[in-house]
Amino acid sequence: MAGNREFFYRRLHxxxxxxxxxxxxVQHLVVNHFATKGADSFNKxxxxxxxxxxxxxxxxxxxxxxxxxxxxxxxYIAFTAKNNASRYNFFRNWMFVLxxxxxxxxxxxxxxxxxxxxxxxAFGADVNYQMMxxxxxxxxxLVFYIVGVVSTIFHFANGLWSFxxxxxxxxxPRSQLISTYVTIGIFIAxxxxxxxxxxxxx
Numbered sequence: 001m002a003g004n005r006e007f008f009y010r011r012l013h014x015x016x017x018x019x020x021x022x023x024x025x026v027q028h029l030v031v032n033h034f035a036t037k038g039a040d041s042f043n044k045x046x047x048x049x050x051x052x053x054x055x056x057x058x059x060x061x062x063x064x065x066x067x068x069x070x071x072x073x074x075x076y077i078a079f080t081a082k083n084n085a086s087r088y089n090f091f092r093n094w095m096f097v098l099x100x101x102x103x104x105x106x107x108x109x110x111x112x113x114x115x116x117x118x119x120x121x122a123f124g125a126d127v128n129y130q131m132m133x134x135x136x137x138x139x140x141x142l143v144f145y146i147v148g149v150v151s152t153i154f155h156f157a158n159g160l161w162s163f164x165x166x167x168x169x170x171x172x173p174r175s176q177l178i179s180t181y182v183t184i185g186i187f188i189a190x191x192x193x194x195x196x197x198x199x200x201x202x
């Protein structure tokens with residue numbers, strides 16, 4: 001029974017990392033990228049998201065609860081994981097380690113980002129271009145956000161590779177190699193989007 005429960009939790013953790021958490025990450029990056037077109041463009045995109053129907057229900061059940069489960073179980077995996085040298089090559093083992101390291105960095109970054117934006121908004125602050133410009137005017141916060149965003153994107157992109165393996169989508173060495181190139185491409189593309197968005201506020 002314990003083994004079946006562990007299998008289920010790991011599958012659920014993997015699935016939630018892609019749907020809906022991964023999709024929300026991509027959507028969040030796209031909205032932030034509107035900042036490259038100016039303050040008005042970003043504010044319109046951000047306020048459009050705030051006006052979605054059933055916004056709080058969506059935020060709780062589609063964003064916060066899935067992220068909470070993925071984070072809590074991810075911490076358990078990170079601190080109980082064993083080296084997989086016998087299963088994968090040198091490169092994959094580094095990806096295995098980096099997945100856990102970036103998971104912890106991502107958790108710290110997300111908590112801080114939510115505190116600075118969503119919690120601040122609950123106390124009356126306006127989440128807009130000016131808010132992000134003020135946050136990123138601090139050089140330390142600029143570096144923190146760059147590291148946080150790149151870590152989050154890596155964790156998602158590399159997690160896609162693991163998702164495809166664990167769900168039986170890529171079972172052959174060739175399919176896993178192709179998946180490696182695809183996920184590296186996703187990491188690079190989304191990192192460009194994320195970093196451009198950050199510097200648009202500077």
